Amino acid sequence: MPDLPESETLYEYRGRRYPYHSGGDGYVRISVDNTPTRDEFPDALELHDDPREPWVTLPLSAPSAYYSQDVTGMWHGVPVTVDGRVRRGLRRGMVIVRYAGPDPDAALAAGLSGNQNDGWSALAQPVEVEDVHVETTRHPMTGEISDCRQDITRPPQSLQASPAPESDRVR
Numbered sequence: 001m002p003d004l005p006e007s008e009t010l011y012e013y014r015g016r017r018y019p020y021h022s023g024g025d026g027y028v029r030i031s032v033d034n035t036p037t038r039d040e041f042p043d044a045l046e047l048h049d050d051p052r053e054p055w056v057t058l059p060l061s062a063p064s065a066y067y068s069q070d071v072t073g074m075w076h077g078v079p080v081t082v083d084g085r086v087r088r089g090l091r092r093g094m095v096i097v098r099y100a101g102p103d104p105d106a107a108l109a110a111g112l113s114g115n116q117n118d119g120w121s122a123l124a125q126p127v128e129v130e131d132v133h134v135e136t137t138r139h140p141m142t143g144e145i146s147d148c149r150q151d152i153t154r155p156p157q158s159l160q161a162s163p164a165p166e167s168d169r170v171r
Helices: 104-110 142-153
Strands: 008-013 016-024 027-031 046-048 055-059 065-075 078-085 095-099 113-115 119-124 130-139
Touching (some): 095 104
Antiparallel strands (some): 016 027, 095 119
């Protein structure tokens, strides 16, 4: 499978999904395939046009949604997560697989390196990963979350406490 997807966070902007690059308070950077333009990204706070790593900075209010994409499969007979792709150098195109099973001995026997604290991983050719499953989950943007929280934290008027009648008060 040469076009093997990878586990990543994606942001939807103007009907298209872009991989998450980085972010901060009030903004998100997304990776783009080509040199970004103001026509494509009218809400952009910053356009980075380096051909090796183009990206766009958007205010958090600009994307309509974000997604978690989890890619799992089997590599050398053990369950793995496809965690990333090598984008430069001699190993360009290979994927990083991380062990997703419970048995450390199985990870080592399959050829993954690592330990119980950091996990086990290996570089693999995309065609070596079999039985691939892609699960994509849509998450609400910040505004939607605060709207939900507001509804949860404010009880309906009928449930709000009212002062006790004068006759029931302790003196």
